[in-house]
Amino acid sequence: MQHIADPNDAGIRVDLVVTRLCGASRSLVAKAIREGKVSVNGTPVRASYPVELGDTIDFDIENRPPLRALPEAIDLTVVYEDDDILVVDKPAGMTTHPAHGTTSGTLVNALLSHVGTLPGDDIRPGLVHRLDRDTSGLLVVAKTERALSRLGIAMKAREISREYLGIVVGHPAPESGTLTGPIGRDLHQRLRYAIVSDGKPAVTHYATRQQFAKHSELLFRLETGRTHQIRVHLAAHGNAILNDPLYGRPEPTLSLPGQALHAWRLAFEHPTSGIVLRFECDPPPEYLEARQHIATLS
Numbered sequence: 001m002q003h004i005a006d007p008n009d010a011g012i013r014v015d016l017v018v019t020r021l022c023g024a025s026r027s028l029v030a031k032a033i034r035e036g037k038v039s040v041n042g043t044p045v046r047a048s049y050p051v052e053l054g055d056t057i058d059f060d061i062e063n064r065p066p067l068r069a070l071p072e073a074i075d076l077t078v079v080y081e082d083d084d085i086l087v088v089d090k091p092a093g094m095t096t097h098p099a100h101g102t103t104s105g106t107l108v109n110a111l112l113s114h115v116g117t118l119p120g121d122d123i124r125p126g127l128v129h130r131l132d133r134d135t136s137g138l139l140v141v142a143k144t145e146r147a148l149s150r151l152g153i154a155m156k157a158r159e160i161s162r163e164y165l166g167i168v169v170g171h172p173a174p175e176s177g178t179l180t181g182p183i184g185r186d187l188h189q190r191l192r193y194a195i196v197s198d199g200k201p202a203v204t205h206y207a208t209r210q211q212f213a214k215h216s217e218l219l220f221r222l223e224t225g226r227t228h229q230i231r232v233h234l235a236a237h238g239n240a241i242l243n244d245p246l247y248g249r250p251e252p253t254l255s256l257p258g259q260a261l262h263a264w265r266l267a268f269e270h271p272t273s274g275i276v277l278r279f280e281c282d283p284p285p286e287y288l289e290a291r292q293h294i295a296t297l298s
Contacts, residue, residue: 001021001022001058001059001060001061002056002057002058003017003021003056003057003059004054004055004056004057005017005051005052005053005054005055005056005057006053007053009051009053009055010051010052010053011050011051012050012051012187013047013048013049013050013051014033014038014040014045014046014047014048014049014050014051014057015029015030015033015038015047015048016187016188017051017057018032018033018038018057018059018061020187021057021059022059022061024061028061028062029047029059029061030047032059032060032061032062033045033046033047037059037060037061038057038058038059038060039057039058039059040055040056040057040058041055041056042056042058067098067099067103067122067123068098068122068123069097069098069106069108069109069112069122069123069125070104070109070112071109071112071113071116072104072105072109072110072112072113073113074105074109074110074113075110076088076107076110076111076113076114077089077090077091078114079138079279079281080277080279083143083144084142084143084144084146084147084270084271084272085140085141085142085143085147085151085270085271086111086114086115086126086140086141086143087138087139087140087141087266087277087279088107088111088138088139088141089136089137089138089281090107090131090135090136090137090138090139090263091136091284092133092134092135092136092256092257092258092262092284092286092287093133093134093257093258094106094107094133095107095133096108096124096127096130096131096133096139097123097124097127097130098123099123107139108123108124108125108126108127111125111126111141112125115143118141118142118143119142119143119144119145119147119148120142120148126141126142126143126148127139127141127142128140128141128142128148128151128152128155128160129155129160129162129225131263132227132228132231132258132259132261133258134256134257134258134259134261135164135258135259135261135262135263136261136262136263136283136284136287137164137262137263137264137281137283138162138263138264138265138266138279138280138281139263139266140160140266140268142271146271146272147271147272150271151268151271154268154269154271155225158223158224159268159269160266160267160268161221161265161266161267161268162221162222162225162263162265162266163219163220163221163222163263163264163265163266164219164220164221164222164230164261164262164263164264165209165217165218165219165220165261165262165264165283165287166217166218166220166230166234166241166242166259166260166261166262167215167216167217167218167241167242167260167287167290167291167294168215168216168217168218168234168239168240168241168242169214169215169239169240169241169242169248169249170214170215170216170238170239171208171211171216171239172206172208172216172218172234172237172239175207175208176206176207176208177205177206178203178204178205178206179203179204179205179206179233179234179236179237180201180202180203180204180233181195181199181202181232181233181236182195182196182197182198182199182200182201182202183195183196183199183200183202183226183227183228183229183232183233184196184198184199184200191246192228192246192247193226193227193228193232194232194236195232195233195236199226200224200226201224202224202226202229202232202233203222203223203224204220204221204222204223204224204229204230204233204234205220205221205222205223206218206219206220206221206234207219212294212295212297213294213297214294214297215242215294215297216239217291219264228246228247230261231244231246231247231248231259231261232247234247235247235248241259241260241261242254242256242259242260242290242294243256243258243259243260243290244258244259245258245259247259251290253293254286254289254290254293255286255289255290256286256287256290257286260287260290260291262283262284262287264280264281264283265278265279265280266278266279266280267279
């Protein structure tokens with residue numbers, strides 16, 4: 001492909017520009033650059049080359065083979081199940097669905113082994129919503145096409161209630177409130193998201209549940225469901241989630257695999273009966289141990 005650099009590209013590293021243009025991972029683009037498959041004005045360049053207005057960028061990025069989720073016999077904590085839906089408690093450290101770099105050991109692999117078949121695409125079958133790898137807690141999964149469609153509509157209409165518990169650094173002010181800010185991909189770090197002017201609208205409601213000397217435990221209610229939403233909003237507010245490796249600071253003394261965030265409550269109308277179902281699950285031991293640890297700090 002060929003691209004003529006416009007004002008939006010000027011001053012940006014060429015690897016970031018190509019990543020945005022082709023949708024491939026940054027590692028795949030880096031590999032192409034090392035192999036001389038990315039050139040500017042006819043000359044191969046380094047990944048750090050700053051693009052200038054009017055530059056002619058030529059790149060050839062190979063396509064990765066399509067992903068497909070396969071069943072794997074993995075332990076699954078089922079909170080509720082009937083002919084239409086499944087509610088599970090995902091452990092922290094488990095990726096929700098396969099992606100390049102993580103093709104096995106995911107929640108979807110476990111679900112396919114448990115159920116057999118699920119509606120939807122090959123990578124995210126049955127999924128109505130997702131959780132970050134190191135966020136634990138409740139997820140609803142559709143077992144039929146009808147359930148997937150109806151729950152998907154309910155999610156877009158903000159009719160599925162999701163509440164999280166999280167431990168943050170410091171004491172948010174005010175103690176309860178609403179955080180807003182459009183969220184999109186961070187242009188400088190591909191794995192991160194950020195509040196950006198052209199991002200998707202995001203709304204996070206929070207309330208302080210308990211204050212400790214240097215931390216607080218908060219209750220979050222999501223009005224929207226953007227990737228890393230709670231983590232991005234709280235970091236931007238100056239109260240990053242405890243042990244968040246991307247938006248905060250890792251705490252090596254804790255046994256948490258990642259951020260101290262747990263999908264605590266889930267409520268929605270059953271896609272067939274219309275009965276409102278409500279679920280609640282306690283945080284995992286690692287979260288409770290971290291909470292106990294911060295309670296001892298002075």
